[in-house]
Amino acid sequence: GQIPLNGLEDVLLVGELTLDGDVSPVKGEVAYQLLARELNVVIVGAWSEGHVPLEGIRSARIVNLANLNHGIAHGMYAYDDAPASAHGLAPLLDYADVVGQEFAKRTCAIAATGELGLLMVGPPGAGKTMLAQRLPTILPPIDDTTKQEALRIHSVVGEPIEGILAGRRPFRSPHHSASSAGLLGGGRPVRPGEISLAHGGVLFLDELAEFPANILDMLRQPTEEGVVRIVRVDGVYTFACRFQLVAASNPCPCGYLGDPEIGCKCTISAIERYRARLSGPFLDRIDLVIDVSRPDPEVVLRGSEGLSSSEISQSVVRGRAFRAWREQRREHEGSESHTLSAEAEETAIALAKRAHLSGRGLDRLCRVARTLADMDESMFVRESHVKEASMYRGDRRL
Numbered sequence: 001g002q003i004p005l006n007g008l009e010d011v012l013l014v015g016e017l018t019l020d021g022d023v024s025p026v027k028g029e030v031a032y033q034l035l036a037r038e039l040n041v042v043i044v045g046a047w048s049e050g051h052v053p054l055e056g057i058r059s060a061r062i063v064n065l066a067n068l069n070h071g072i073a074h075g076m077y078a079y080d081d082a083p084a085s086a087h088g089l090a091p092l093l094d095y096a097d098v099v100g101q102e103f104a105k106r107t108c109a110i111a112a113t114g115e116l117g118l119l120m121v122g123p124p125g126a127g128k129t130m131l132a133q134r135l136p137t138i139l140p141p142i143d144d145t146t147k148q149e150a151l152r153i154h155s156v157v158g159e160p161i162e163g164i165l166a167g168r169r170p171f172r173s174p175h176h177s178a179s180s181a182g183l184l185g186g187g188r189p190v191r192p193g194e195i196s197l198a199h200g201g202v203l204f205l206d207e208l209a210e211f212p213a214n215i216l217d218m219l220r221q222p223t224e225e226g227v228v229r230i231v232r233v234d235g236v237y238t239f240a241c242r243f244q245l246v247a248a249s250n251p252c253p254c255g256y257l258g259d260p261e262i263g264c265k266c267t268i269s270a271i272e273r274y275r276a277r278l279s280g281p282f283l284d285r286i287d288l289v290i291d292v293s294r295p296d297p298e299v300v301l302r303g304s305e306g307l308s309s310s311e312i313s314q315s316v317v318r319g320r321a322f323r324a325w326r327e328q329r330r331e332h333e334g335s336e337s338h339t340l341s342a343e344a345e346e347t348a349i350a351l352a353k354r355a356h357l358s359g360r361g362l363d364r365l366c367r368v369a370r371t372l373a374d375m376d377e378s379m380f381v382r383e384s385h386v387k388e389a390s391m392y393r394g395d396r397r398l
Contacts, residue, residue, distance in 0.1 A: 003068045003069065004068075004070070006072070007071060007072045007073055011072055011076075012032065012035065012039060012043045014026065014032045014045040015045050015046045016061070017065060020064075022064050025045060025047075025051075025116065026046075027155065027156055027157070028155050029045065029048070029052070029150045030155030030161060033057045034148060034151075036058070040091045042059065042060055042164065044230035045059070046063075046390060047063065052161060052162070052165065053079065054165075055265075059079050061077050063077075081384055082211065089162060089166060089168075092168075093133055093137060095138070095306070095312055096107075097130070097134075097138070098134065098306070099299055099306060100351075101126075101127050103204050103290070103305070104290060104292050105307050108134075108287065108312070109312045111135070111287070111320035112138050112312075113243070113323075113375055114367060114368065114370070117246070117247075118245070119208065119246075119247045119248070120290055120292045121248075121249050121288045121290070121292065121394065123293070123294055124255045126295075128206075128248035129204075131292070132173075132206075132246045135244065136169040137309040138309050138316050139316070140316065140320060142200050142201075145273075147164060147200065148165075149200065149240050150164050150170060150201070151164055153192050153239065156192065157191055157197065159197060164200075165374060169200055169202065170199065170200060170202070170243075171197075172196060172203050172243075173205075176205075176207050176208075179215075180215050182194060183219075184228050185239050190230055190237045193220055196240060198241070199243060200243070201243060201244070202243060202246055203245055204247070205246070206247075208249040208278065208279060209249050209277045210277075213278070216282050217279055217281070219245075219282070220285055222279060226241060226242035227240055249278075251291075252266045252274055253271070255265050257271065259294070260293075262389055284358060285360070285364075287368055288392040289394025319371065319377075320374075322374045322377045323374040327369060328376065339379060339381060340366065340369075341380045341381060341382055341383065344380070344381045344382055347383050347386045348362065348369070351365065351386070355393070361393075365386070366386075366389075368392055369385040372388055372389060
């Protein structure tokens with residue numbers, strides 16, 4: 001009976017109380033702000049240096065519970081809700097900085113256009129990490145729904161959100177020593193993992209063969225469904241995790257198998273054990289597999305800049321726009337999903353028989369070919385698209 005009830009129905013009080021009545025901030029402020037907007041109320045919480053005002057949300061702060069003795073209207077203080085700025089963020093990376101890897105850049109453009117998984121295999125220093133880090137710069141702008149979901153996840157975990165607010169897609173690169181709880185989510189209390197922090201952006205797994213095989217196999221279901229479900233005694237937790245999977249790996253333990261200048265020192269059994277860490281079902285879910293070799297030093301020092309992120313992004317946007325138009329037309333006309341020409345169908349069947357592709361593997365081949373056709377703004381998948389798609393399977397039999 002010490003606090004008047006007038007006006008309490010118009011606010012959402014969020015905070016943690018100390019023993020002397022002071023109000024402390026809690027994680028997940030963005031999630032509470034979005035809830036306040038849905039409820040059309042003012043969010044009232046503790047003062048925080050990390051407070052980020054969001055558009056269309058009214059917020060205020062309170063210092064001590066005793067401030068409410070005279071009513072909520074007298075006990076809360078307004079925040080200076082200046083819009084969040086991108087000041088202080090690191091400058092965006094650009095593909096123009098990557099020299100001598102034009103084929104790999106085209107593969108990144110294909111992956112971005114078709115939302116396909118990508119694995120790059122090559123020796124140390126070939127530029128695999130540089131290529132992966134720049135993939136978010138060629139993806140289309142993040143849509144509002146995905147942006148809000150990503151903001152919620154990052155806020156709950158306590159990660160910075162300034163980049164997402166500025167429209168940048170997340171880029172997460174967990175170390176291969178990460179636990180299953182750190183990668184997929186879990187712990188006590190349950191919290192989202194790296195795959196959920198990559199929601200709307202890119203999940204990059206460097207040194208892929210160093211990850212435990214059981215953890216990689218756990219990624220198969222979330223990668224396909226876009227959500228991860230964590231079962232606990234007290235219930236089932238569901239976290240969004242729609243991300244673009246990009247991975248990099250050495251071809252062998254020493255990293256120089258197939259290198260024209262540096263000889264490989266690994267034994268055949270060591271190479272076989274190294275490659276056996278990646279299960280067939282997991283690799284079957286990666287659409288594009290390419291070899292990335294070390295660029296010529298002369299090209300690096302004297303070569304001119306290749307395709308930039310802005311140039312690649314334009315082709316990605318065109319390809320996605322054509323795919324959206326094609327799928328809308330397909331819904332009206334009820335046409336087939338891949339729409340292969342007769343020659344393309346014969347070529348795909350011959351390649352599948354030669355390489356003993358599974359049903360999923362053949363579907364992945366057709367998906368890549370369909371993406372190439374979208375980039376060419378072609379309604380039908382041509383034979384040339386299927387042949388080029390076979391180059392990205394990482395299978396010598398193709």
